[in-house]
Amino acid sequence: MNTPVTAPAPDPSPLVLQVEDLHKSYGEIHAVKGVSFQIAPGENYGLLGPNGAGKTTTIQMIAGVLAADGGRVTVCGKELTTSTTSVKSHIGWVPQEVALYDRLSARENLAFFGRMQGLSGKTLAKRVDEVLGLTALADRAGDKTVKFSGGMRRRLNIGIGLLHQPDLLILDEPTVGVDVQSRASILDQVAEMTSRGMAVLYTTHYIEEVERLCHRVGIIDHGTMIAEGTRAELVRMVGERDRVLITADGNLSEGADRLSELDGVHQAGITAEGMELLVDDAAPLLPRVFETLTRSGVAASGVRVEEPDLEAVFLHLTGRALRD
């Protein structure tokens, strides 16, 4: 069920990013098929999709790194191509892979990429110091990055994207390989940047990050945007139900048959640990569920109710798990 879902109308304020009907092919493979979305100032937009869905290709075209075969990318009202260099200064791109020079120190890396963004003199020195502070690397500023831990390299990788205070920050899986403490710090920073009016385009495998940070979410699969909206809109649009996971023992077969006859229960199945139900609303139904199980000779030792989330939405739309 890959039918595209209509997105809600964007904020009427001037858009930072406007992506229209973007296409990209590699030989016979059509990697991106007409992707369109918009981001307003101060908006955090999450792009969700499994590996190979076309997220990174889309992001590379938006960052001006990869030429699109068709469609249009407009940043702060100016059309972007791989050769329109002036528009690129509005964008801060943090690639998925750590992109640093190992034989240069953290300060030298920042200074170099700052110069590439057109910063110089006191402005450059000030921003380098600020970013070193922001990424908690001030005390290691003179060390070569080859000596850094994975988390420190990730933080510096993000810091480089922030150096020139771009209007649009593109974060491609920024927390992969980062320790829990650093991840929390990164997420706080992203939230703060958004609150200051910076637009953020965020991709991640971690659903909880998108749910915590992003105002709107686009779900991409096989190069096509299959759904877009706020978290609540997406969940509501697909009509996802509660999943009730019961740890149980006994006559599970009879219990499942009886439960499936209850009003409000759409599906009852047996699992390795017990039973799984799909219900409209779990809370009022649970007492009747346990009563029925007892009558059927099933001993329940635990229950867990899961609210629908974006992963469930993706599962519902594509029939596959997001992290397949």
Next chain:
Amino acid sequence: MRDIGWIVLKDLRQQVRDRTIFIFGLVAPLAIAAALSLAFGGFFQTDEAVVFEFGVSNADAGGPISEAFSVAMAELETEGLVGITFHRDRASLDRAVEDGEVDAGFFIPDGFSQAIVDGWDAEVVVVASPEAPVVAGVATSIAEQFALEVASASAAGATLAILGGFTPEQMVQAGLTASQANPPARVASLEAEVRRLDGPTYYSAGAAMFFMVFVVGVGLLSLLEERKRHTLARLLSSPVGPGRILAAKFILSITVGVGSVGLFMLFSRFLLGARWVDLPITALLVVAAVGAAAGIVSLVAGWARTAEQAQNFQSVVAVAMGILGGTFFPIGGDSFLATLSLATPHAWFMRGLGDLSGGGGLAVVARPLVVLAGMAVVTLTISVLGARRSLRP
């Protein structure tokens, strides 16, 4: 343009910290040049006990200048520097060379002295086997040295006094210095000059050129390395245009190539005794040779998809061009290999330095310089166009 400079500076800083460039640009060529000079420098030295047997046939009997040549050769024999046998005619001389009775021969044609006195061109024919390039070079240089003395004496109006400034030691020294020469059949003009490198200089120039090829690939390799480490994508996302990134990489190659050869020349001057003459013109030759080598390496390595693959391609090119270009051993004569060697910048660089060693400045190196510059322009243009495909994330 400033961003190009920053990219070059950043790459130079990384190269210096890596230190590999010093090994290929300085340590290795010094070691190889020293080893080759020690092993084979004897061909270039005058204090080695090398005694060649020469034949002389003088058809200009009674001519004052040809007689002077015969006397000078006899004097060389007296001093134990060479062995001399006189032959009655050209056929006898040719046979002696062919049979190996003598290493090479000199034939002075009839009317030789009169032609010089009348102001016409005249020639001393050197007879040598193409299979003995070293002795042919010695013989040619002796004839050339004689020609030089005659030309100088003629210009001063003192044709008959030519032996005054022409010692036997000088003749042999000139000949031995030029042992890598082609095995020519004749010296075509009395205005010919001695243009050969001495041993330490020859092997220093060869080693510099050989290892420079490993060094000049740094631009393209760093581009591939940047792609591997994803910093290229980051650069491409910045306001720096792709063309400028590419320009910076090629400037890096030329800068590192010229810098390493320059540094090597300085060290080889003091450590190996290499003689680098006419430094501004030598610098022009170095820049042109580095440009040509960078272009060729980039052209070949440009086919590589990874930095590792490019390094392998670069090594193959370096070794092939080094051997073919005569950086380790002279490739002389009219052989196919000698002709083929002219396809390498190495051969033209060595030739240019050789020509320059005899003096004459820019005029005498114009041809090698133009050929090297042409190679550089053509190969760099093609490789720049080809390298654009490397500019992707």
